[in-house]
Amino acid sequence: MRFIATDSRDTDTLGELEILRRLRRRNKGTSSASLRLGIGDDCALLRIRPGEELAVTTDLSVAGRHFQLGWHPPEAVGHRTLARGLSDLAAMGARPIAAFLSLGLPRELTTPNRRIGSRSVTESWIERFLDGFQALAKAYKTPLAGGDLAESPLPTADVVLIGAVPRNRALLRSGAHPGDALYVTGSLGGSAVGLAILAKLADHPTNATSLPPPVSKKMAAQLVPHLYPQPRVSQGLWLMRRRIASAAIDLSDGLSSDLTHICNESGVAAEVNADSLPIHSYATEAQALHGGEDYELLFTALPAARVPRSIAGVPVTAIGRIVRPRRGRPQVALTSAHGVRPLVARGWEHFS
Amino acid sequence: MRFIATDSRDTDTLGELEILRRLRRRNKGTSSASLRLGIGDDCALLRIRPGEELAVTTDLSVAGRHFQLGWHPPEAVGHRTLARGLSDLAAMGARPIAAFLSLGLPRELTTPNRRIGSRSVTESWIERFLDGFQALAKAYKTPLAGGDLAESPLPTADVVLIGAVPRNRALLRSGAHPGDALYVTGSLGGSAVGLAILAKLADHPTNATSLPPPVSKKMAAQLVPHLYPQPRVSQGLWLMRRRIASAAIDLSDGLSSDLTHICNESGVAAEVNADSLPIHSYATEAQALHGGEDYELLFTALPAARVPRSIAGVPVTAIGRIVRPRRGRPQVALTSAHGVRPLVARGWEHFS
Numbered sequence: 292m293r294f295i296a297t298d299s300r301d302t303d304t305l306g307e308l309e310i311l312r313r314l315r316r317r318n319k320g321t322s323s324a325s326l327r328l329g330i331g332d333d334c335a336l337l338r339i340r341p342g343e344e345l346a347v348t349t350d351l352s353v354a355g356r357h358f359q360l361g362w363h364p365p366e367a368v369g370h371r372t373l374a375r376g377l378s379d380l381a382a383m384g385a386r387p388i389a390a391f392l393s394l395g396l397p398r399e400l401t402t403p404n405r406r407i408g409s410r411s412v413t414e415s416w417i418e419r420f421l422d423g424f425q426a427l428a429k430a431y432k433t434p435l436a437g438g439d440l441a442e443s444p445l446p447t448a449d450v451v452l453i454g455a456v457p458r459n460r461a462l463l464r465s466g467a468h469p470g471d472a473l474y475v476t477g478s479l480g481g482s483a484v485g486l487a488i489l490a491k492l493a494d495h496p497t498n499a500t501s502l503p504p505p506v507s508k509k510m511a512a513q514l515v516p517h518l519y520p521q522p523r524v525s526q527g528l529w530l531m532r533r534r535i536a537s538a539a540i541d542l543s544d545g546l547s548s549d550l551t552h553i554c555n556e557s558g559v560a561a562e563v564n565a566d567s568l569p570i571h572s573y574a575t576e577a578q579a580l581h582g583g584e585d586y587e588l589l590f591t592a593l594p595a596a597r598v599p600r601s602i603a604g605v606p607v608t609a610i611g612r613i614v615r616p617r618r619g620r621p622q623v624a625l626t627s628a629h630g631v632r633p634l635v636a637r638g639w640e641h642f643s
Numbered sequence: 644m645r646f647i648a649t650d651s652r653d654t655d656t657l658g659e660l661e662i663l664r665r666l667r668r669r670n671k672g673t674s675s676a677s678l679r680l681g682i683g684d685d686c687a688l689l690r691i692r693p694g695e696e697l698a699v700t701t702d703l704s705v706a707g708r709h710f711q712l713g714w715h716p717p718e719a720v721g722h723r724t725l726a727r728g729l730s731d732l733a734a735m736g737a738r739p740i741a742a743f744l745s746l747g748l749p750r751e752l753t754t755p756n757r758r759i760g761s762r763s764v765t766e767s768w769i770e771r772f773l774d775g776f777q778a779l780a781k782a783y784k785t786p787l788a789g790g791d792l793a794e795s796p797l798p799t800a801d802v803v804l805i806g807a808v809p810r811n812r813a814l815l816r817s818g819a820h821p822g823d824a825l826y827v828t829g830s831l832g833g834s835a836v837g838l839a840i841l842a843k844l845a846d847h848p849t850n851a852t853s854l855p856p857p858v859s860k861k862m863a864a865q866l867v868p869h870l871y872p873q874p875r876v877s878q879g880l881w882l883m884r885r886r887i888a889s890a891a892i893d894l895s896d897g898l899s900s901d902l903t904h905i906c907n908e909s910g911v912a913a914e915v916n917a918d919s920l921p922i923h924s925y926a927t928e929a930q931a932l933h934g935g936e937d938y939e940l941l942f943t944a945l946p947a948a949r950v951p952r953s954i955a956g957v958p959v960t961a962i963g964r965i966v967r968p969r970r971g972r973p974q975v976a977l978t979s980a981h982g983v984r985p986l987v988a989r990g991w992e993h994f995s
Contacts, residue, residue, distance in 0.1 A: 327696060328813075328815070331816075331908065332735070332815055332816050332817070332908070333700060333731040333732075333734040333735050333816070333891075333892060333893060334698035334699055334700040334731050334732060334734075334735045334737065334804075334806065334813075335698070335699050335700070336696050336697065336698055336699075336735075336808075336813055337696060337697040337699060338696045338697070338810070339691070339697070341693065344679060344688050344689060344690045345688065345689040345690070345691070345697070345805070346686035346687070346688055347686055347687050347688075347689060347741070347743060347788065347789065347803075347805060348685060348686040348687070348789065349743045349744075349745050349789065349790050349791050349801070349803055350745075350791055351745040351746075351747055351791040351792075351793050351799075351801065352793075353747050353793050353794075353795045353799075355796075356793060356794060356795065357793070379685040379686050380685075380686060382685040382686075383684070383685050383686045383688075385686065389699070391699060391701045391803065392701075393701050393702075393703040393745075393801045394703075395703055395705050395797075395799060436699065437699065437700065437701065438701050439701050439702055439703040439801070440703075441703050441704075441705050441708060441709070442705075442708060443705045443708065443797065443799065444707075444797060445795065445796060445797040445799070447703075447705075447747060447795065447797070447799050449701070449703065449745045449791070449801035451699075451701055451743065451803050452686075453697070453699060454686065456688075458690070461680075461686075461688055463680070463684055464683075464684050464685070465684070540685060541685060556683065556684070
């Protein structure tokens with residue numbers, strides 16, 4: 292762990308030490324009883340409660356693949372970076388304890404007070420990134436306990452989330468059984484809608500700067516699910532505590548891919564009822580099925596389980612069921628009034 | 644956490660799923676009682692023993708800054724990536740429980756069976772990287788419990804190490820007191836020697852391929868401390884258990900910088916005796932003082948403490964003492980038969 296350094300000798304860019312100082316200052320008010328020692332030593336020291344085990348997840352975000360400097364406001368990149376990790380904890384039913392952040396950034400993204408075209412920018416990219424990251428961290432009482440910082444020509448952020456969950460109570464991908472009902476929180480496809488709008492805006496010839504263009508209020512509302520997704524931490528904790536879910540995963544790759552993960556890990560098949568899907572108001576069925584990055588929870592439960600219509604303020608919808616896998620039948624099938632068709636995973640795989 | 648994916652459709656490169664399969668295969672034999680659930684779910688699940696707390700560290704390595712594709716064999720990059728994290732655990736006196744690895748790699752580094760110039764390469768870069776990473780992981784019984792994988796034009800590796808240490812027993816940077824003696828394990832400057840040799844080889848006109856050139860046996864021996872540094876995990880555990888060290892840090896930035904970190908965090912000053920430094924046989928005094936990446940432990944102990952001449956087979960040398968900070972006197976002073984001079988931290992800071 293670095294995040295500690297000798298003093299900065301360059302007044303134009305924020306030195307590593309100055310970035311560290313600001314991090315420590317911002318972090319105030321986001322402490323946690325579990326964090327014994329944060330930024331400043333070789334390691335952070337954390338405590339969990341007796342009877343708990345640890346849940347650990349890492350998520351790498353690379354400019355040009357997971358975010359676009361020209362499309363995504365820095366606050367949204369920070370928010371989304373942390374949301375990815377928190378969503379993994381939510382899918383296990385774990386409570387967040389601490390986050391760690393490794394940032395590789397080009398020098399200019401740590402430089403405040405510069406001009407881009409006719410606009411004057413007073414805060415550096417990294418500060419606005421941290422604004423978004425730490426606002427979400429505060430909302431979920433997750434202190435930034437450490438990390439690393441390096442100069443890199445390609446903006447890269449790797450986030451590590453540490454959570455705690457009572458022993459043998461974590462929600463796994465592997466627990467689904469034939470007969471279980473299939474549920475999803477919130478609505479699907481909203482993130483894909485936002486991404487499509489951003490892509491269209493970026494094509495516009497007047498927006499050829501490295502900052503995202505201004506957008507109308509209505510457009511802005513449609514961007515929110517993509518730019519500022521809410522990880523379902525409270526919903527995951529609720530499911531874990533009530534022992535209701537037999538399996539769970541968060542929807543990061545898209546329903547078709549993530550449901551396939553559950554089927555693979557549980558050795559089962561699934562049927563999704565197309566007419567019951569909670570499709571986001573502006574989204575198409577395809578965006579709801581394959582869009583990804585909605586960060587809702589997909590979970591299974593015994594048919595007799597009493598699953599409420601909403602958990603901690605977020606709607607829950609029954610969308611299908613788990614079935615026995617059979618030769619000649621698709622692993623995941625989409626049923627509707629028009630018949631049955633296979634739902635093939637269209638999530639993207641790196642290096643293929 | 645990803646490291647799980649749909650199937651690969653490209654036979655030229657290793658798909659994410661195929662890389663995952665190989666990771667799981669390689670990981671066999673490196674399990675740990677602490678690891679309950681590894682690669683394959685949203686999070687890994689880990690356990691610690693009652694009375695222990697967690698030590699967590701992350702270290703980001705970026706091509707062109709922390710390693711050079713043209714200088715460093717992939718096995719060495721993998722070894723060094725893990726060694727950085729293990730060394731942070733060693734400096735806290737923590738026992739390693741699990742490692743997590745986020746890799747951002749260009750497509751060609753996941754491609755086996757290619758030709759570079761006149762040479763034929765059968766293993767992909769990523770496989771050779773993992774060979775080095777997992778050989779060290781095995782030696783320190785540290786399973787790779789998860790991570791993330793993404794295509795990225797710039798090779799980037801972020802490593803997370805999770806360790807455990809009895810509560811309130813971790814070795815901190817902040818515990819040094821005036822009067823304490825100052826010790827270092829092993830020898831200093833060996834890594835800087837190796838790096839200088841690699842830089843010289845890279846300048847050679849016949850070596851303009853993306854693979855490191857062949858080196859003589861003697862040269863190879865001089866490269867070892869740089870390419871394959873040994874983290875002092877056993878030595879850190881020994882110091883923690885015997886309650887001998889009042890403060891500790893690992894030498895990643897170099898003695899002058901890392902001793903300054905101890906002084907800053909402990910609010911003390913220090914004197915180093917130049918004549919007592921365990922300088923590596925081929926190194927200069929400057930390389931020993933400022934070189935960095937030796938990954939030895941620097942620690943302080945009460946003057947009355949019985950510090951042995953070696954710990955777990957590695958020599959220990961007394962190199963100076965901690966003193967009260969005084970106005971007009973350098974924070975870290977280098978004393979020798981020729982007098983006293985200030986030892987200024989020359990470790991590099993990112994973005995300055």
